Amino acid sequence: xxxxxxxxxxxxxxxxxxxxxxxxxxxxxxxxxxxxxxxxxxxxxxxxxxxxxxxxxxxxxxxxxxxxxxxxxxxxxxxxxxxxxxxxxxxxxxxxxxxxxxxxxxxxxxxxxxxxxxxxxxxxxxxxxxxxxxxxxxxxxxxxxxxxxxxxxxxxxxxxxxxxxxxxxxxxxxxxxxxxxxxxxxxxxxxxxxxxxxxxxxxxxxxxxxxxxxxxxxxxxxxxxxxxxxxxxxxxxxxxxxxxxxxxxxxx
Amino acid sequence: xxxxxxxxxxxxxxxxxxxxxxxxxxxxxxxxxxxxxxxxxxxxxxxxxxxxxxxxxxxxxxxxxxxxxxxxxxxxxxxxxxxxxxxxxxxxxxxxxxxxxxxxxxxxxxxxxxxxxxxxxxxxxxxxxxxxxxxxxxxxxxxxxxxxxxxxxxxxxxxxxxxxxxxxxxxxxxxxxxxxxxxxxxxxxxxxxxxxxxxxxxxxxxxxx
Amino acid sequence: xxxxxxxxxxxxxxxxxxxxxxxxxxxxxxxxxxxxxxxxxxxxxxxxxxxxxxxxxxxxxxxxxxxxxxxxxxxxxxxxxxxxxxxxxxxxxxxxxxxxxxxxxxxxxxxxxxxxxxxxxxxxxxxxxxxxxxxxxxxxxxxxxxxxxxxxxxxxxxxxxxxxxxxxxxxxxxxxxxxxxxxxxxxxxxxxxxxxxxxxxxxxxxxxxxxxxxxxxxxxxx
Numbered sequence: 001x002x003x004x005x006x007x008x009x010x011x012x013x014x015x016x017x018x019x020x021x022x023x024x025x026x027x028x029x030x031x032x033x034x035x036x037x038x039x040x041x042x043x044x045x046x047x048x049x050x051x052x053x054x055x056x057x058x059x060x061x062x063x064x065x066x067x068x069x070x071x072x073x074x075x076x077x078x079x080x081x082x083x084x085x086x087x088x089x090x091x092x093x094x095x096x097x098x099x100x101x102x103x104x105x106x107x108x109x110x111x112x113x114x115x116x117x118x119x120x121x122x123x124x125x126x127x128x129x130x131x132x133x134x135x136x137x138x139x140x141x142x143x144x145x146x147x148x149x150x151x152x153x154x155x156x157x158x159x160x161x162x163x164x165x166x167x168x169x170x171x172x173x174x175x176x177x178x179x180x181x182x183x184x185x186x187x188x189x190x191x192x193x194x195x196x197x198x199x200x201x202x203x204x205x206x207x208x209x210x211x212x213x214x215x216x217x218x219x220x221x222x223x224x225x226x227x228x229x230x231x232x233x234x235x236x237x238x239x240x241x242x243x244x245x246x247x248x249x250x251x252x
Numbered sequence: 253x254x255x256x257x258x259x260x261x262x263x264x265x266x267x268x269x270x271x272x273x274x275x276x277x278x279x280x281x282x283x284x285x286x287x288x289x290x291x292x293x294x295x296x297x298x299x300x301x302x303x304x305x306x307x308x309x310x311x312x313x314x315x316x317x318x319x320x321x322x323x324x325x326x327x328x329x330x331x332x333x334x335x336x337x338x339x340x341x342x343x344x345x346x347x348x349x350x351x352x353x354x355x356x357x358x359x360x361x362x363x364x365x366x367x368x369x370x371x372x373x374x375x376x377x378x379x380x381x382x383x384x385x386x387x388x389x390x391x392x393x394x395x396x397x398x399x400x401x402x403x404x405x406x407x408x409x410x411x412x413x414x415x416x417x418x419x420x421x422x423x424x425x426x427x428x429x430x431x432x433x434x435x436x437x438x439x440x441x442x443x444x445x446x447x448x449x450x451x452x453x454x455x456x457x458x459x460x461x
Numbered sequence: 462x463x464x465x466x467x468x469x470x471x472x473x474x475x476x477x478x479x480x481x482x483x484x485x486x487x488x489x490x491x492x493x494x495x496x497x498x499x500x501x502x503x504x505x506x507x508x509x510x511x512x513x514x515x516x517x518x519x520x521x522x523x524x525x526x527x528x529x530x531x532x533x534x535x536x537x538x539x540x541x542x543x544x545x546x547x548x549x550x551x552x553x554x555x556x557x558x559x560x561x562x563x564x565x566x567x568x569x570x571x572x573x574x575x576x577x578x579x580x581x582x583x584x585x586x587x588x589x590x591x592x593x594x595x596x597x598x599x600x601x602x603x604x605x606x607x608x609x610x611x612x613x614x615x616x617x618x619x620x621x622x623x624x625x626x627x628x629x630x631x632x633x634x635x636x637x638x639x640x641x642x643x644x645x646x647x648x649x650x651x652x653x654x655x656x657x658x659x660x661x662x663x664x665x666x667x668x669x670x671x672x673x674x675x676x677x678x679x680x681x682x683x
Contacts, residue, residue: 141627157680176634327549336540342479355468355548
């Protein structure tokens, strides 16, 4: 069933696939994000309690969801790399990693920024923010581990193992943090519930989620392309590509 | 087909292709002398031949069974000595070898251990922590494994390093005896093997940019 | 059987006893860190009792991280690990035995020191029993899961901080449930469920970590 995927173990085919997909990703990004962001930030109704500050959910919620989605995608790529030894799988994994880390940071930042009008404080150790913070640590660990090895295939395997250990732990961490949070509820801090999203807010939110997904896919694909070229610089197809683009490559 | 047979081995390290579609065959009585400049991939090839590293492509077969498969008993018939001596500096020579023999299921009496170390000129140094031995002496302790374990195939990465003239001729004579008795040896060395090692074949690895 | 007993268990134990000084360092670190808190936070017993479980567990995790590297480091660097991998022994079992010896020489002294630490932080007897239970279940979990990251970083120069960076997020659930158990004991509440969850994580680790560790070691061998 997965036979159609096999050609993409070769970097040349993976590069071609990236080139095919990229315009669609950018198109999707522009289409959905322009509609979603404008709708959400300008036209959607304000919350009767939180007024305008609720608009941050149009950035916070997509980035929180995608921070976890990107991690899972990274873990799947790691699994493919470890089981089938595909170089392109490890390249995909490390292409996604920093993008996922930045998205996690955006989720944290917007979550914390949302906290100021909501709870009067810049940071709160609530379950979701704490889980996001730990997720950011997991991302950083994987990127750091990858960076420490000279042989990038070896680096991919090592980082891949940690990605898999992490992906098993993400649900455990999440549920333990939620549980921890219920234990330590101070009387003065009210539990922040995900706002019941009413229809007029739901549509722009969904559109933003799709738009952000396209955006992350686009950025990851760009990173994947440059990772492929960087690692395969000595191959004839890369040399030809560089030549066609008027770039001279010196032997590294 | 008996002996060791490597087919279409490709090795990529740090995104550089060290060798591509390399095949070689070692049969009973063969002494294969692997040559090549620094960085050509000799150590990488040896590690693939022992099964410590996985090749990018290709397979290594010993006595008809792939060494990477789970029902291979390759390790029982192999002794590998790499660059590192595999001796813990805090333990003595006797202790190191005793533990190693236990791991490799080589049943050996302590008296035999002392005998072997004696053959290697290490009388009086058997119970000293290895960190107090010189590099050459440590190399001799490492080499004593060849005397201790009965193995068909020896894969040796620069075994002559740090050995003095006597040590070199001792080892070469051992090579000749081992191959004469039907054993196989694959070895690298930066100095040429002398005639004391017996007849040998060479295989040259080139440095690929 | 003798291969595992003599070749791995006895060898590692002999080495541990020759390196007693190295084993003492994480323990001293543990005591020092725990001692820092009364000095930093003030000696009021009520406050120390509240923060006690967290302090001891954080210190236990940090001290374990310090001592964990010796699990494979020496064997990797002197080539003994290669010989182990070529010995024909089942690597998963070899790794399990190594971790067991490591636990015996690093965690058992920690367990022995634990009453002292509990006393430093004014923990009650009930709290201490809970602490001991969590340490008994939690220290093997730390060793087994930690060994995965140790296996990956064994060839890395100065990988100590990287090891902490990789493992601390993974130990957070253990920290949460262990401290919660001791806190419940302080309030005379039952804490069997917290212990059960830690035990479940331990069983998961026992089931899966040997394969992960073996793979990690092979990755480091490249």
